[in-house]
Amino acid sequence: MSIATINVKRFSIVGLCMAMLLLVASGCTDNNVHSVENLTPKPTASAEATSHQFGIIYPMAHPYYETVTQAALEEAEKYKTRLIVKAPDEANLEQQIRMMETMIAQDVDGIAIDPIDAEALIPVIDKAIMAGIPVITFESDSPASKRLAFIGTDNYKAGERMGQMVDQLLKGRGMIIVETGITKMRNEQERLSGMLAYLEAQTDIQVLEVKYNEGSETVALTELEAMIDAHPHFDGFVAIDVISGSTSVLVWKAQGLNRYALTFGMMPEIAEALRNGQLTAALSQNEHMWGTAIVETLEQAASGLEIPNRIETGTSEVTFEDVVDVSPSPSQ
Template identity: 55%
Template sequence: MNFRFKAVQTLTLLLGITLILCGCMEARTTMETWNQNQEVLSLPSKNDPELTFGIIYPMVNDTYEMITENAEASASDYNIKLIVQAPDEANLEQQIRIMEMMIKQKVDGIAIIPVDSEALIDVIDKAVTSGISVICFESDSPSSKRNAFIGADNYKTGKVIAQTVDNLLGGKGMVLVQSGMPQMLGLTQRLKGFQDYLHEYTEIDVLEVRHNHASEEKAIQQLEEMISAHPHFSALINLDFVSSSSSVLVWKAKGLKRYNVALGLTPYVNQSLENGQITRIISQNEQNWGEAIINTLRSLSQDKTMPEFINTEIIEMHN
């Protein structure tokens, strides 16, 4: 699957986004914002060996294109070739085939968001056993032999989202919840953290939970159905990237003024925050994942010891 890549792929773009965010919104940090560990990494060198890294996404999405641009900008400092692949829609069999292809190509490292953490164990282990470094990001496969996980604690992310909703609603109200693939570990963890917090600390009722299976068309349809069935809901909670962007389209079409809490930061979602379609953004610093992928795989290729969990932290953003 080929991605469309913008012509400008430099760190200047990323710095520009950061400046826009700083000027247009106030960010409340629930954990310290993630910073790259410079002690683990060496400076760029013209004598770096040629490396090939693969990045495998669950499907095509604006958030993943942003991560790819960040990865390309970071890889441009080194002698690194990137192979970026994703199914048109989330598909376990296609992810397995892409992994098998990259193993045959003998790439130096693979970064993958597993659509099913258990079902991908065998092919992840096959890659590691063959000498290829494998890292998971966004969602983990902890029972596999993968070398590291990049992202935030997804259970804590769910609790942070619930705390945000608690603050917005004053501990009472009725909410709708959208999520993506029910078999993806990270999304399951977010939902569990969200539900546990609400149950323990609030009187907020979850009216309905829907899973869009990473389909924007299905996400829009399900959201419209939930709104029709529960017209007096207080807030919508989005636990994945597809739900977040799809909710903006529904909010615009219906002119809704209810609270809408999004997961994931992209320029599009940020603009929707400024325009009022989004009330809060909970981010795991996705805009930095591409850099973290390149630096982690590069360090592993140099046989450096890396932490098993590279925590990119959680932040809450609002106007």
């Protein structure tokens, strides 16, 4: 069995764990926010006291981040660290800012944030740093802020690699449609820029249209269906963000489309779509590494240790063969 197959099974377990956690969190006062407080067990009177308390803030509540949370929980248990995990139901800058403000007021020992808007979050990131709270970013960066480190991939290079994947499938010619997520989210800007630059410089592939869903699944579905209707002869589709990727699976199922479809990010839903042929390939950013790196980096920073400015997790291309055990059976 391949490593990717093992990871897919692990993701399914993660999904179950997170479904239970989100049920616990459903009692939050803000109905637009998922919040899972104090995910590690509270110490008893005789137990060793928790060393640190860290916050993790996602851009939205989505199954894509379940594996990140699970890895963070497993790493936090090693340190007896408590986690506060928050995310808006849908991408919402104001809610991310409020979440940061709340964690600053709680005087947590460190914060990891996946910024919706790299520029708009600078003041509150810097406020946390000035208050003595280490802040790191992951997946999407805010390099102009005083954040201490970034965990993730070089998103521009990831975009270039996606362009190469499209180039190989279409053999340098053809027409594609593209959907991305949040206009001001830096990682998605860089992925799109890298892909478009590669396609323009290295191929004769025409990008017919690029649409933005702004973090809304409803908008993503509407925009994708509109592009398909407007360009019925397209050869392929690229999802720059995970919401567009999830939406494309639904559309390919509903319409029975036989076109190339590629996306960024891995999760059980994407693995299943690769197995079933709704997706051609996915470009993973090795998301399973983020949770561990987040806790380790915040532990070092909170302990006064020097941390690297950037922790690169790279990318991995995932296709049908990577999520299915294609080895012959004993009878063959």
